Amino acid sequence: MAHIPDGVLSVPVLAGGGIVTAAALAYALKKLDEDSLPRVAVLAALFFVASLISVAVGPTSVHLLLSGLMGLIIGWAAVPAVFVGLVLQAVFFGFGGVTTLGVNTMDIALPGVLWAMLFAPLLVDATPRRAAWVGAVVAALSVATTAVLVALVLTLSDSSYTLSARIVLLSYGPLLVGEAIITGFACGFLARVSPDMLGARALRRGGKIAASS
Amino acid sequence: MPPHPDRIRLLLLATAALLVAAGPASAHRLKVFASAIGSSIEGEAYFVGSGPAAGVDVTLREKADQVLQSGKTGPDGKFALKATGTGDITVTVDAEDGHVARFTVAASELDSNSPAAVPSASAALAGDAPSGAASIPAPAAAPAVSMADLEIAVARKVAPLAAQIDALQSALRIQDIVGGIGYIVGIFGLVAFLKSRRPAKDRPS
Numbered sequence: 001m002a003h004i005p006d007g008v009l010s011v012p013v014l015a016g017g018g019i020v021t022a023a024a025l026a027y028a029l030k031k032l033d034e035d036s037l038p039r040v041a042v043l044a045a046l047f048f049v050a051s052l053i054s055v056a057v058g059p060t061s062v063h064l065l066l067s068g069l070m071g072l073i074i075g076w077a078a079v080p081a082v083f084v085g086l087v088l089q090a091v092f093f094g095f096g097g098v099t100t101l102g103v104n105t106m107d108i109a110l111p112g113v114l115w116a117m118l119f120a121p122l123l124v125d126a127t128p129r130r131a132a133w134v135g136a137v138v139a140a141l142s143v144a145t146t147a148v149l150v151a152l153v154l155t156l157s158d159s160s161y162t163l164s165a166r167i168v169l170l171s172y173g174p175l176l177v178g179e180a181i182i183t184g185f186a187c188g189f190l191a192r193v194s195p196d197m198l199g200a201r202a203l204r205r206g207g208k209i210a211a212s213s
Numbered sequence: 214m215p216p217h218p219d220r221i222r223l224l225l226l227a228t229a230a231l232l233v234a235a236g237p238a239s240a241h242r243l244k245v246f247a248s249a250i251g252s253s254i255e256g257e258a259y260f261v262g263s264g265p266a267a268g269v270d271v272t273l274r275e276k277a278d279q280v281l282q283s284g285k286t287g288p289d290g291k292f293a294l295k296a297t298g299t300g301d302i303t304v305t306v307d308a309e310d311g312h313v314a315r316f317t318v319a320a321s322e323l324d325s326n327s328p329a330a331v332p333s334a335s336a337a338l339a340g341d342a343p344s345g346a347a348s349i350p351a352p353a354a355a356p357a358v359s360m361a362d363l364e365i366a367v368a369r370k371v372a373p374l375a376a377q378i379d380a381l382q383s384a385l386r387i388q389d390i391v392g393g394i395g396y397i398v399g400i401f402g403l404v405a406f407l408k409s410r411r412p413a414k415d416r417p418s
Contacts, residue, residue, distance in 0.1 A: 005243075008313050034408045041401035045394045052385060054260060061260040084400055088393040093261065094383055167309050 002051075002065060002108050002146055003089070006097030010157040017103030017153065024110065025083060028076040039197070040074050044081035048088055052095070062175045065146060067108050068139030069183045071116030072123070073190070073197055078116075082109035103153055111145035112138070123198045128191040131198060135187025136180040143179050147172040243312035245271075246379045247304040248372040249322035251365040255293040257376065258286050258306040258314065261383050265290025269308045275300050296323055 009017075032040070047066055054063035070078035083105045089095040096104050115138045122134050147168060190197050243266060247256030254273060258266040267290055273282040275298035282294040286306070296302055302323070304316045 005313060007315070032404075032408070034405055037401055037405045037408070041397055044401065045397045048393050048397060049390060052390060056260065056264045061264075061266075084397055088396055092389045092393055093385060095261075 002104060002150060003086075003096035004100045004104055004107075004150065004153070006099050008157065009100060009103060009153060013153050013157045014099055014103060017100070017106045019102070020110075021079070021083065021102040021105040024076070024079045024106070024113075028079040031075075032077050032080070036074060036077060040077040040081050043070050043074055043078070044084050047081060048085040051085065052089065052093065057171050057174055062171050064179060064182065065108055065112075065143060065175070066139075066179070066183070067112030067146065068115065068135065068142040068179060069112075069186055070109070071112030071114070071142065072120070072135060072138055072183075072187060075116065076113055078113050079105065079109045107146050107149040107153065111142040111149065115141045115145065123187075123191075126191055126195075126198070128188045131191030131195075132184040132188030136184030139179040139183035140176050143172060143176045243269075243306060243308055243314040244380070244383055245304055245306045245314045245316045246376045247316050247318050248368065248375055249296065249318050250293075250368045250372060251361070252296060252323065253293055254296045254302060254304060254318055254323075255291070255372065256304060256316065257289070257291040259290050259380070260312075261380075261385065266306065266308060266312075269306050272305045272307070273298075274303045274305060298323075 043066075047070065050064040050066050052063065054061040067078065067082070070081055074081065083101070086096055086101055086104055086108070090098055090101065119134050119138050123131055126134065151168060187198060243258065244261055245256060245258040247254050258269055258271065260266055265286070265288075267286060267288045269286050269290075271284050271286055271292045271294065272280055273294055273296060275281055279298075281296060281298050281302065284292060284294055286292045296318075299320065301320045302318045304318065305313065306315075307313045
């Protein structure tokens with residue numbers, strides 16, 4: 001799963017994840033503007049709580065990631081949001097690990113950011129129905145990409161690591177569907193209530209949030 | 214370079230440094246607890262907050278790569294494996310999807326380390342019994358329970374308690390969750406504060 005604990009990954013993989021996350025963090029923080037900060041904070045809190053609540057599925061347990069939703073609403077700021085959430089989870093609950101913070105942030109946040117960026121043009125002036133579908137697709141693709149990244153870092157660390165494809169599919173399949181439904185509904189709702197919130201790109205063009213209300 | 218992202222980066226670095234200073238947390242999302250009962254190691258694997266980890270691989274290792282025993286957890290996440298080692302034994306559970314947890318059982322807890330001591334203790338008890346048996350017949354039944362059996366019985370009774378204490382430490386507590394949300398609000402509030410200082414300097418209006 002997405003919270004890889006300490007002592008599983010090899011040092012080069014940890015360093016690689018750390019560098020990628022550090023670069024993404026630096027870039028995201030540079031782009032972060034004051035107006036979107038409350039929104040980022042709310043989504044960070046949402047991620048922190050949502051990914052604590054895990055549900056047993058087969059031999060493993062899954063929890064929401066909401067990375068697609070974060071990518072769609074706050075764009076690159078999803079990276080610091082996820083990072084802060086993971087730091088607190090590691091400190092308070094021992095979820096994930098301190099050395100794996102970089103890799104875990106990369107695995108969770110980046111797919112959401114990148115897929116949302118790719119699909120953002122479809123959200124400009126979208127009807128709630130279309131927004132819901134775009135949200136669902138972005139969420140599903142993000143979860144799938146996270147699964148691939150997790151599998152990748154585990155096998156890169158130790159080629160003999162027995163990553164059970166059956167278990168990974170078993171745990172990520174329901175998660176993918178759940179995330180798609182939740183993100184779809186959230187995006188449909190946002191498109192109806194406050195269309196400016198969807199798509200970081202649209203936000204920058206539309207100006208400040210306060211102006212829209 | 215604008216000064217404020219650097220300041221935030223510094224802040225994050227400071228947080229990271231604090232984390233490292235605090236020492237790595239020993240808990241994981243997948244957790245395993247084990248205790249020595251007699252000469253076997255019994256325990257259970259579970260996911261914090263969502264219940265037992267059924268059918269996952271359990272491996273007993275002595276030192277790094279010396280596998281003593283391996284098996285799978287039952288449907289309730291429990292396992293019991295014979296331990297033959299002489300040193301500390303590390304129990305590793307692996308759900309094969311990136312969830313791995315470890316637990317170390319100290320060598321001193323294992324019964325197999327002192328096979329000589331236990332029989333002699335029970336022999337001493339048994340030896341004392343006949344002298345007292347003549348006058349007070351009732352307590353004679355007590356020495357029939359050997360010291361080794363006693364230790365196993367006590368270990369069995371104590372193991373769930375130890376497991377509970379261990380589980381409590383990693384349990385999700387509502388105050389921790391609320392506290393975490395508070396931290397997030399605080400961190401982003403601080404970032405907002407730091408960010409808000411620069412435009413005021415640039416264009417004082």
